[in-house]
Amino acid sequence: MNILINIVAFKIGWAASILGAANGMPLLGPVVVLVVIAAHLQMASYPSRELLLIVMTGIIGASWDSVMVAAGWLAYPSGTLVEWLAPYWILAMWMLFATTLNMAFRWLRGRPFVAALLGAIFGPLSYYIGASLGAVEINEFAAAMTGLAAAWAVLLPGLLALAARFDGVNAAVEGARI
DSSP states (O other): OHHHHHHHHHHHHHHHHHHHHHTTOTTHHHHHHHHHHHHHHHHOSSHHHHHHHHHHHHHHHHHHHHHHHHTTSEEOSSSOSSTTSOOHHHHHHHHHHHHHHTTTTGGGTTOHHHHHHHHHHHHHHHHHHHHHTTSOEESSHHHHHHHHHHHHHHHHHHHHHHHHHTOOSOTTOTTOOO
């Protein structure tokens, strides 16, 4: 049941972020994401570990998106505070994504090749959907999609390994409180 709640909460946060950004309300997503993260941490066995994972994932993801923006492959029409950085709502989305790593995506642990393949397919697809809804502009389409696929093929397995290290959901991390 918790996995279903995790998936639904992620989808609500994702939709609020994308649709908010696409419709000139970039703060909508981060507000909804904050509520989702708070609820996620409330249910976590070790909230401080899970929060650390969420913050690290946000930094890693927003940094990668900022590289894509600086390269000119992605552009965001709203929520950008500095021209060459990803907008704040993307940081929130990466943090939201972190809430799925020890829940909905837990089954991918120990399956790095499957995670890489799924990341390479669904990472870029998510940006494509975001672009079709108006939240992001994809410039130099082939290069951007190739870069996104390559990055997600590394990011998803890497983030899953990080999630295993900072798992705040599974009570099996006895004695490892942060």
